[in-house]
Amino acid sequence: MPSVYFQTFGCQMNAADSDAVRDLLFRRGFTLGATHDESDLIVVNTCSVREAAERRAKSRIAEFARGKKRRRGQRLWVIGCMAQRLGDALAAEIPGVDLVVGAGQIGRMDEVIDAQFPARPADGGDRPPSEIFSKTAASDFVPIMRGCDNFCAYCVVPYVRGREQSMPYDDIEAAVKKKVDAGIKEVTFLGQNVNSYSHNGIDFPELLRGMARIGGLERIRFTTSHPKDCTERLIDVMASSRKFASHIHLPAQAGSDRVLGLMNRGYTSSSYVGLLDMIRKHIPYADITSDLLVGFPTESGAEFRETLELAREARFTAAFMFAYSPREGTAAAAMPETIDRTEKMARLSELIDLQTGITREIYDSAVGTELEVLITERQRKRDRAWMGQDAGCKRVLINCDGLESGMIIKARAVGSSGMTLLAEKKQCFMSTFKTL
Numbered sequence: 001m002p003s004v005y006f007q008t009f010g011c012q013m014n015a016a017d018s019d020a021v022r023d024l025l026f027r028r029g030f031t032l033g034a035t036h037d038e039s040d041l042i043v044v045n046t047c048s049v050r051e052a053a054e055r056r057a058k059s060r061i062a063e064f065a066r067g068k069k070r071r072r073g074q075r076l077w078v079i080g081c082m083a084q085r086l087g088d089a090l091a092a093e094i095p096g097v098d099l100v101v102g103a104g105q106i107g108r109m110d111e112v113i114d115a116q117f118p119a120r121p122a123d124g125g126d127r128p129p130s131e132i133f134s135k136t137a138a139s140d141f142v143p144i145m146r147g148c149d150n151f152c153a154y155c156v157v158p159y160v161r162g163r164e165q166s167m168p169y170d171d172i173e174a175a176v177k178k179k180v181d182a183g184i185k186e187v188t189f190l191g192q193n194v195n196s197y198s199h200n201g202i203d204f205p206e207l208l209r210g211m212a213r214i215g216g217l218e219r220i221r222f223t224t225s226h227p228k229d230c231t232e233r234l235i236d237v238m239a240s241s242r243k244f245a246s247h248i249h250l251p252a253q254a255g256s257d258r259v260l261g262l263m264n265r266g267y268t269s270s271s272y273v274g275l276l277d278m279i280r281k282h283i284p285y286a287d288i289t290s291d292l293l294v295g296f297p298t299e300s301g302a303e304f305r306e307t308l309e310l311a312r313e314a315r316f317t318a319a320f321m322f323a324y325s326p327r328e329g330t331a332a333a334a335m336p337e338t339i340d341r342t343e344k345m346a347r348l349s350e351l352i353d354l355q356t357g358i359t360r361e362i363y364d365s366a367v368g369t370e371l372e373v374l375i376t377e378r379q380r381k382r383d384r385a386w387m388g389q390d391a392g393c394k395r396v397l398i399n400c401d402g403l404e405s406g407m408i409i410k411a412r413a414v415g416s417s418g419m420t421l422l423a424e425k426k427q428c429f430m431s432t433f434k435t436l
């Protein structure tokens, strides 16, 4: 049987797309190759969101292309956002690439695979549950929409993933039920801007209400929420059932209203803070996480300080923090770059130091509290150590016998490393936290 090896770069949407392509190949009789050297097909799913992400993907693709000589007939496909942005120029730049399929064409992968393997019947059938690829054995992603209509000035996504398209409610429900039947307890609904989900009159809060009724599904997460579309009705739905994780990822990006305007984000710093207040009024214990971008063209030192101020006020449980880099074709790429790399890195490092301290304080303050932990996976090489996630977004380590992936247990946080909680299930005696 032919085998396929996947390398996926970038976001959770890419992970879900790789899973879907894998599924299609499995239905045609492919198996998963242990290494790229031993596989008949290599699929690289690429990211375009930052220059560094493209550089990393290109270097890996070039490495795979050079290695093709070692296995006769091996094929190399490049899919995803960079494939969309560069198209066939990518195959010209890296000889050895056999096929380039952009993120906008992922929905047509069925036809693409048939065209590539005309002699191979679609006879692999559904994958058995043991071969379902997921985030973990207990948790998986379910895309509910693709593309984005927001055109934030720095972002290449609307160009490479196209305009927003929401998936039919029934298809989403069927995908969730299939995963639950295979043992998945938690799903994360994915979209570039899930709050603007809309299909046949069903909006995102209504979709969530419907999904919460699925028996056997224990926990529901979603990402990413755009602050300008995050409504009180959505937060009301989140607060209405314990099935909804008390976590929302709400990218703030910057603290200066002038910079937010240039970014085309559609909110101000004070309206963003107002949104956090509203969320915490409904879900006082909510974990709120964010994305923050420093060094946007023309961002002054004082405006960067406004981002620091926002981070201090918002008290994010965690944040992804980046230094701006121009992406060809975006509005920001035409703006003058006024901040040199050294300054950008200095700003980034100051922000990371601040946020790391806040994250540590939030984790430390959770010590002594009761947690509801979904056990997700065994910690590598340690028999009794299990990783899980609380009802918010905190990582939890539990040392205990008798646990299994997919269990939801009550536990008490007894220690913190600043980015992981150590917890104990009542009857378990904990080993030392120093081993973290």
Ligand code: SF4
Pocket: 148, 149, 150, 151, 152, 155, 156, 157, 158, 192, 193, 226
């Ligand atoms: S909302 Fe903005 S940052 Fe997010 S994907 Fe769309 S354009 Fe990019």
